[in-house]
Amino acid sequence: MRPSVMKHFFSLLHHELRALLIAPSTYAAGVLFLVLMGWIYWKILLQYSLEPQEGLPASMFFQLFWLPVFFVVPLLTMKSVAEERRTGTLETLMTTPVTALEVIASKFFAAYLFYCFLWLLTLGFPWLVSLSLDSPATGSHLMDRGALLGGYSFVAVSGLLFIAVGIFSSSLTRSQFVAAMLSFCILFIIIIGMRELQEESLAWFPWLGEILNIVQVFKHLEDFSLGVIDTRPFFFYICNSAMVLGLAVLIVEAKT
DSSP states (O other), X not given: OOHHHXXXXXXXXXXXXXXXXXXXXXXXXXXXXXXXXXXXXXXXXXXXXXXXXXXXXXXXXXXXXXXXXXXXXXXXXXXXXXHHHHHTHHHHHHTSSOXXXXXXXXXXXXXXXXXXHHHHHTTHHHHHHHHHOSOHHHXXXXXXXXXXXXXXXXXXXXXXXXXXXXXXXXXXXXXXXXXXXXXXXXHHIIXXXXXXXXXXXXXXXXXXXXXXXXXXXXXXXHHHHTTOOOHHHHHHHXXXXXXXXXXXXXXXXXXX
């Protein structure tokens, strides 16, 4: 990549990060995320205290990753392109020596970095609980490195596609609300719809169910939680993220 392109990208990235930090929707997403995930973790610990459970608390915690994804990703990405298109600043920006690729990439990485930062904050939940316990064995159970590393690795790699979908949705419209709803619908299809389709396919077309199992998000989470590092999920998320962002770039170029 040429130095001038790199300079434009990092300048745009700095601008997008600053815009995220002053946007009310960013703080709304952050507060809702931490409150929801804190409540979920508390409910998991309460369930463990009432009766023995199979698996680790961290594994159960990451099984519900899709709940915050459905509202955090739309809130973080709905303004990215739609608001600039509505106010006319996108057309002005494209008259400068920057490319649509740089614009989309900067918006993507800004939202992705903040998304990962929110998830890293949840690491404080098991850490604070383990500090308050007198039993080192229980604390180590909460801070199991394998479960935490696998869960956060899944969050990081799957977040590439989720954020890319949000940026793509925002590039299609001038309305933040429409962008958020479109992002929600696509994410619902990817996460929940594909799971239901795969289960139905196993009953009628086993061969198709096995193929869909390869792109099934919950299957990827299960493998990561067990410490199974397969190259196929990385290939799936990275390639599809690049494809979705490429479509967003083409849309921005076509509409400006």
